[in-house]
Structures are given as structure tokens and as C-alpha cells.
Amino acid sequence: MMKAIKINKPGEIYVSEIPDAKWKKGYAVIEVKALGVCGSDVHAYAGKSPNVSYPLVIGHETAGIVVEVEDENRYGIKKGDRVVLDPYLYCGTCYPCSQGRTNCCEKLEVLGVQTQGSMSRYFAHPLSHMVKVPDSMTWEELAVTEPLVIALHALHSLKLKKGEHIVIIGAGAIGMLAGMAALAYGGIPIMADIVDQRLELAKTFGIKYTVNPQTEDAPGYIREVTGGRRSQKRPGLCRADRQSGAHRMAQQAGRASDGSDYQKRIADSGFPDRYNGRICGGGRANLHRPCSRGKDYI
Numbered sequence: 282m283m284k285a286i287k288i289n290k291p292g293e294i295y296v297s298e299i300p301d302a303k304w305k306k307g308y309a310v311i312e313v314k315a316l317g318v319c320g321s322d323v324h325a326y327a328g329k330s331p332n333v334s335y336p337l338v339i340g341h342e343t344a345g346i347v348v349e350v351e352d353e354n355r356y357g358i359k360k361g362d363r364v365v366l367d368p369y370l371y372c373g374t375c376y377p378c379s380q381g382r383t384n385c386c387e388k389l390e391v392l393g394v395q396t397q398g399s400m401s402r403y404f405a406h407p408l409s410h411m412v413k414v415p416d417s418m419t420w421e422e423l424a425v426t427e428p429l430v431i432a433l434h435a436l437h438s439l440k441l442k443k444g445e446h447i448v449i450i451g452a453g454a455i456g457m458l459a460g461m462a463a464l465a466y467g468g469i470p471i472m473a474d475i476v477d478q479r480l481e482l483a484k485t486f487g488i489k490y491t492v493n494p495q496t497e498d499a500p501g502y503i504r505e506v507t508g509g510r511r512s513q514k515r516p517g518l519c520r521a522d523r524q525s526g527a528h529r530m531a532q533q534a535g536r537a538s539d540g541s542d543y544q545k546r547i548a549d550s551g552f553p554d555r556y557n558g559r560i561c562g563g564g565r566a567n568l569h570r571p572c573s574r575g576k577d578y579i
């Protein structure tokens with residue numbers, strides 16, 4: 282038996298004993314070294330996630346060290362390797378998968394949502410969904426790999442170029458990572474959020490331009506920062522878009538990519554309505570996978 286973080290029902294979270302992680306062909310067992318706590322873990326605890334079935338071991342932002350794996354495998358993953366996990370398990374054969382939209386998989390299972398999560402001492406995971414990482418990265422850094430790639434995917438979808446302004450709606454973890462990545466790419470991020478403390482934190486990460494659309498004239502501020510040209514790029518990274526009226530502000534601010542309007546994007550992608558609930562629940566998977574159509578809304 283091994284220890285795991287388990288939610289028995291909304292509001293009841295425990296360190297529980299669960300059966301040991303078992304190796305099987307095509308899988309590796311990792312010793313979990315670091316984990317991120319995602320908004321979806323918090324939603325599972327709060328009972329606000331429609332896709333969760335209880336009881337459930339949560340967790341999907343995972344870094345660890347391989348302790349059990351077959352000697353020869355086509356992924357070249359060996360015992361002792363440091364890895365991060367791709368938590369979106371797709372079937373690879375259904376219609377959306379055949380179109381490269383694996384996040385829309387009919388049988389999609391996200392760790393810690395539809396299937397057992399990784400908040401346990403050991404965890405067995407498919408080699409196909411495991412990425413080797415350099416020794417130079419700390420475990421703490423590796424725990425945020427999954428949210429980071431979501432932010433990067435949003436920026437890549439928008440094809441952010443050096444010197445372009447990008448308005449980022451929502452200074453949560455992914456918004457912050459998008460802001461820092463935008464700086465690394467030579468872009469000029471403008472961070473919008475309705476919580477001033479988050480904007481202060483963004484400044485400590487080097488994000489110079491911040492605006493609270495509830496208390497400030499955001500479109501005016503953006504025009505001022507951009508010398509009247511307004512923003513060139515805007516990924517939608519949170520629901521604050523609509524709650525804060527920031528969505529309207531951003532459209533006024535220039536070309537807009539509605540990365541957070543999952544329902545519209547999925548409808549536009551030609552998939553049936555029944556996918557909407559699932560995709561909205563696992564919204565960040567949308568940005569993570571090729572299904573992201575953010576660029577279509579620029």
C-alpha cells in the first residue's frame with residue numbers, strides 16, 4: 282500500500298492508503314517528486330467540477346523519477362530518468378483523435394478528473410505520455426511544466442512576434458506564465474485582472490504594464506501603452522474575461538483571440554454539442570492540444 286491524496290466526496294480530503302502502483306507493458310512507474318495544485322484539483326474538492334466521479338485521487342501536474350520500466354522501449358525512457366507527465370489520456374483511434382484533436386477524444390481521461398490522479402507516492406503512466414527532462418531543472422520548476430505548456434501553446438497559436446503587444450486577461454498561474462513567456466519572446470505583455478494583488482505580483486515577474494478593468498479605463502490604458510495602436514494579440518486564459526467585462530475591453534483593444542470561449546470554438550470546429558460539457562470542464566486541455574483555434578479569432 283502507498284499514501285495518496287484522496288477526495289471521498291466534495292469537502293472531504295484525506296491522506297489515504299491505496300494499492301501500490303503496478304507496472305504494466307507500455308507503462309513506467311515513477312516515484313512522484315513534485316506536484317502542482319491546479320484549479321481543477323480545487324474545483325474537485327469544492328464539488329464544482331461536473332466531470333469528476335468520487336472517490337478520487339486528484340493531481341495531474343506531475344514530475345518524478347522512473348523506478349520501473351521495461352529495458353528496451355521505443356521512447357528511450359530508462360530507470361532513473363527524470364520525467365514530467367502529459368495528463369490527457371486519449372484513445373488515438375476515435376474521430377476527433379484521427380483529426381489530431383486528441384483533447385476532444387471521445388474517451389478522454391484526464392488524470393485526477395475522470396481517472397486516478399497522480400497525488401500518490403508512486404504512479405504508473407503510459408510511456409507515450411511521459412517526457413524526459415534535463416537534470417538542470419528543479420523539481421519545483423518541473424511541477425509547473427504542464428501549466429507552462431498551456432501558456433506557451435496559447436502564445437504559439439497567436440504567433441506572437443518580437444515587439445508585439447499582447448493583452449493577457451487573467452493573472453492566475455497560466456496568465457502569469459504566459460506573461461513571462463511573452464517577455465522571453467520579446468513581446469510586450471499587458472496584464473489585466475480584477476485582483477490588484479495579482480497585478481502587483483505580475484510586476485515582480487517583470488510584467489510592467491498591468492490594468493484592473495473594474496477600476497480603471499482599460500481600453501484607454503491599452504491605447505496609451507501601445508501608442509494608440511492597441512493590442513496586437515490577446516489570448517483568453519480565464520473566465521475573468523466575462524466576469525470582469527474585460528472581454529469587451531479587449532475587443533475594443535484591438536484584434537482579439539477568444540481562447541477562453543470553448544463552446545464557440547468547439548462548435549466552430551464541427552464537433553457535436555455533446556462535447557461541449559467535457560471540453561469546458563477540461564478547458565485548458567483545449568489550449569494544450571492542436572484543437573486550440575485561438576488564432577482564428579484574431
Ligand SMILES: [Zn+2]
Pocket residue numbers: 319320321341342427428
Ligand atoms: Zn492543471
Ligand SMILES: [Zn+2]
Pocket residue numbers: 371372373374375376377378383385386387388389
Ligand atoms: Zn480518441
